[in-house]
Amino acid sequence: MSVNLDSIVQVIATRFKIDASRIVPEASFDELGLDSLSQIELALSLKKDLGISISDDELAQISTVSDIFKMVNKAC
């Protein structure tokens, strides 16, 4: 199973109320106005919406939308 980028963008857009057009692969958490707690909130949403679990260690490596995409598909 793999998850496409659009699905991840939708999860981020819904959880953090961000316009989906801003959520491009190279966008960093900082650029999207997200902080360290947002990483945890995103992990909870990925679990709830897509059924994908991300470990704490993996979470700590995430800094861009592209990182999330790679991490999610590694976890699938």
Next chain:
Amino acid sequence: MKAIITGLGGWLPPEVITNEFMSSVLDTTPEWIETRTGIRERRKVADGVSTRDLAVKAGRQALKSAGDCKVDLVIVASTCPDRLCPSVAPEVASLLGLGGVAAYDINSACSGFVYGLATATGFIASGVVESVLLIGADAMTLFMNPADRVTRPLVGDGAGAVVLRKGNEGEPGAIGPIHLGSDGSHADLLVIPSGGTRQRSATGLGHDAEAKEDWYVHMDGRGTFVQAVLRMTHSVQTVLDRANWGCADVDWFIGHQANIRILNGVATELGLPQCKVASNIHRTGNTLAASIPLLLTDMAASGKLKAGHRVLVGAFGAGLSWGSTVLVWPDIPVEAMA
């Protein structure tokens, strides 16, 4: 037989500690604290004031709200006891002029008030007592590491209390289904290491062997956040199911005020609109066992919480421990807090 809330009151010590002050003594900023927690200020006890004094003030307010009735039992839920021994509740009962009524403490950290509701409900349902004064009181600022930029801004001091009496199912104020839980495998996420038998035994009663920091709160913030959202979500969903309520039936979610983003996370998981998440954390910080009755007091006194509103109550704390219940808010007089 049901336990019915007939009185409510709270008390906050007058000294306000702002985020600006925290930023002047710690490596942080007011914005950093507020965006990550929702807290703008918190209260702090004056020198010489302890948990007992907070509990007496809140207890007096709750008894007044209930018409200055007599009670048969006083329970103080606290994580910050005046002393390791004895319980503070007997002293609180005496200072409230309640004479020789039954009185004791419980400690379930930030879940203490909901555990107290369950305890009071059990006492009343079993016929052992007919009325209970339940107080959540904590002076946690006295346990914070003054050099810890992460934990020190989180907490504030205060106390809140309710009076419960025996009554019937369906009465406004009746405590509905209750769900409680714990997970000791995560006990180290949020802990004060010193003061108990474990460290005394480990150090051969040698207090010199203890680190000064062991007398302060230690917290794994990331782990605590995740557990708080998941455990509280499960617990409140359980009582909603038992009460046969859906999210649409809830007027207010009265959750333990540890971090507004935890509460918003629970609401997201539940599918509960954020506008139903009640909060006063911006002015109180995390007041542990006091937070739920303090929030109820603010909400009722301001008129936002009205008689007939359906209330979902949820708590989570160190232990780990958690608990939830539901009730329909009764028509009782509640005084605003300064």
